[in-house]
Amino acid sequence: MDLQFITSTNVIYINIDSQQFLSEAKYIFQFFFTVLGIKKIQIVSQVESLSGIIVYYGREHRSASRGKFIIHIADADYYKKYDSPQVSSGIKCTKSMQNLPINLKYIFSKKLAGLKDVWYKEEKNKSSLVTSSENAIHCNIDIVSSSFYLLNLENERLCDGRDNLDRFQKSHAKMGNAVYENPIVDQLLLLFDAFLKRAHGSVNHTHLYSIWPQNCTFALALSHDVDRLRTWTYSKAKRVLKESGGNKEFDRLLKKSVEVFYSISLKNNWSGNFAYITQLEKRYRANSTFFFASKRRSLQDPKYKLGWKRIRSGFGKIIQNNSQIGLHGTFLSFKNGDFLNEEKTILEKSINTNIKGFRQHYLRFDIQGTFDAIAHARFKYDSTLGFSDDLGYRCGTSLPYFPFNPREKNAYSFLEIPLILMDTVLFLESKLNLSSVKAWEFVEKHLKLAHESGFCLTINWHNNNINTADVFGYAKLYEKILEWAFEKNAWICSLDDLYDWWIQKIELLRMEEN
Numbered sequence: 316m317d318l319q320f321i322t323s324t325n326v327i328y329i330n331i332d333s334q335q336f337l338s339e340a341k342y343i344f345q346f347f348f349t350v351l352g353i354k355k356i357q358i359v360s361q362v363e364s365l366s367g368i369i370v371y372y373g374r375e376h377r378s379a380s381r382g383k384f385i386i387h388i389a390d391a392d393y394y395k396k397y398d399s400p401q402v403s404s405g406i407k408c409t410k411s412m413q414n415l416p417i418n419l420k421y422i423f424s425k426k427l428a429g430l431k432d433v434w435y436k437e438e439k440n441k442s443s444l445v446t447s448s449e450n451a452i453h454c455n456i457d458i459v460s461s462s463f464y465l466l467n468l469e470n471e472r473l474c475d476g477r478d479n480l481d482r483f484q485k486s487h488a489k490m491g492n493a494v495y496e497n498p499i500v501d502q503l504l505l506l507f508d509a510f511l512k513r514a515h516g517s518v519n520h521t522h523l524y525s526i527w528p529q530n531c532t533f534a535l536a537l538s539h540d541v542d543r544l545r546t547w548t549y550s551k552a553k554r555v556l557k558e559s560g561g562n563k564e565f566d567r568l569l570k571k572s573v574e575v576f577y578s579i580s581l582k583n584n585w586s587g588n589f590a591y592i593t594q595l596e597k598r599y600r601a602n603s604t605f606f607f608a609s610k611r612r613s614l615q616d617p618k619y620k621l622g623w624k625r626i627r628s629g630f631g632k633i634i635q636n637n638s639q640i641g642l643h644g645t646f647l648s649f650k651n652g653d654f655l656n657e658e659k660t661i662l663e664k665s666i667n668t669n670i671k672g673f674r675q676h677y678l679r680f681d682i683q684g685t686f687d688a689i690a691h692a693r694f695k696y697d698s699t700l701g702f703s704d705d706l707g708y709r710c711g712t713s714l715p716y717f718p719f720n721p722r723e724k725n726a727y728s729f730l731e732i733p734l735i736l737m738d739t740v741l742f743l744e745s746k747l748n749l750s751s752v753k754a755w756e757f758v759e760k761h762l763k764l765a766h767e768s769g770f771c772l773t774i775n776w777h778n779n780n781i782n783t784a785d786v787f788g789y790a791k792l793y794e795k796i797l798e799w800a801f802e803k804n805a806w807i808c809s810l811d812d813l814y815d816w817w818i819q820k821i822e823l824l825r826m827e828e829n
């Protein structure tokens with residue numbers, strides 16, 4: 316895989332005022348620079364004697380002087396405000412610069428003196444939020460603490476609201492669920508990237524590094540939770556019949572019934588569709604991660620056993636396609652590190668390989684408990700953090716990141732790969748209840764967001780909702796996603812490959828720094 320960096324000889328200096336928010340601010344800058352693939356950054360405690368690009372995150376005024384370019388990001392005093400924040404309704408961009416988000420949202424801001432050139436204006440009171448001059452940028456939006464708030468999942472730390480399975484959902488957020496509609500952190504990151512480009516004064520800056528392998532335009536990361544091998548359930552048959560026209564059109568209903576019975580007779584239907592999925596993904600040069608449960612601790616857990624012949628042959632198909640296997644944690648294991656450890660060992664023995672990835676069944680997640688359990692079981696990455704009742708950006712980002720551990724004031728050592736879109740969210744009656752045609756509008760919005768930012772979209776499509784012989788519309792929808800991404804030159808990858816790429820990039824950056 317090829318990886319390129321900015322070849323700038325200049326070090327970018329970062330100066331952080333706040334001592335109380337120091338670890339958090341460092342953590343965010345590290346995340347930003349990792350994503351952008353920028354080497355040569357240095358955190359400094361004073362800037363007077365330095366020249367070059369200085370990112371100053373603070374409250375006092377620092378004026379630019381000869382040989383210095385100051386990017387001043389306002390520090391909004393996070394710990395004073397973080398328990399009752401609001402999300403802005405969105406400010407408009409007044410500049411036509413490539414990659415600048417047109418409508419930007421944020422959580423924290425602080426007033427700084429404005430400069431001549433206006434980048435972002437508030438619609439209501441016309442005040443300027445981002446401005447620049449020849450050798451300085453003033454950013455009233457606190458992009459650091461706004462990003463930290465979202466990556467650190469403060470909305471769920473600050474509220475006790477949970478659904479009947481103990482899960483945080485969008486609607487529980489005190490600041491309202493609009494905050495999850497767009498990847499706000501990704502957009503603030505694009506703004507920061509634009510600051511750096513402006514400071515470098517060179518358009519070359521954009522072209523010297525690549526976020527994804529082979530210069531792909533964005534990443535589409537694929538995964539499949541394996542909850543059952545058999546495709547049909549009573550409620551699913553009902554749903555499929557309904558999608559074909561409902562009671563009014565008896566002929567179509569009859570035709571569909573015949574199809575359902577035909578599909579039940581197919582072998583793929585009883586063997587998890589693994590051959591079908593890997594064949595399909597191969598056509599788009601794609602691979603994916605399949606999450607399997609390895610034990611049955613409660614009634615809610617999958618019923619299959621790893622020793623079954625159909626499962627063994629499925630493992631073979633998956634590995635043949637260079638796809639990977641991860642653990643689907645059981646219903647009761649979401650805060651229990653020992654349970655997870657045991658389940659991981661069982662699965663590893665069964666496939667004779669170490670596994671990297673994890674996703675919890677039903678996306679059950681406890682803010683401190685699940686992170687600790689994942690760390691305890693030494694997973695390399697988790698991909699549980701999405702919503703089970705809607706699409707959206709639960710972590711504020713589409714990108715992989717190391718979650719922050721507030722107790723240690725440090726990052727965990729596993730990556731979180733946020734889950735943005737899950738198939739069942741689109742069509743279950745209890746969720747969005749959309750027809751496959753209507754669902755495309757929702758899916759396309761997020762594909763476009765990933766394509767425009769050049770970042771990522773992670774999806775989970777259950778293995779029992781993917782065969783055109785069973786669920787024609789929804790299976791076609793999955794194919795349409797692959798096709799759309801393939802045509803736009805996306806990197807269509809498994810979560811394991813995404814993990815490997817990200818870690819390789821971080822290690823190279825580290826090497827370059829030393």
Ligand SMILES: [Zn+2]
Pocket residue numbers: 540541542643675676677678
């Ligand atoms: Zn599941």
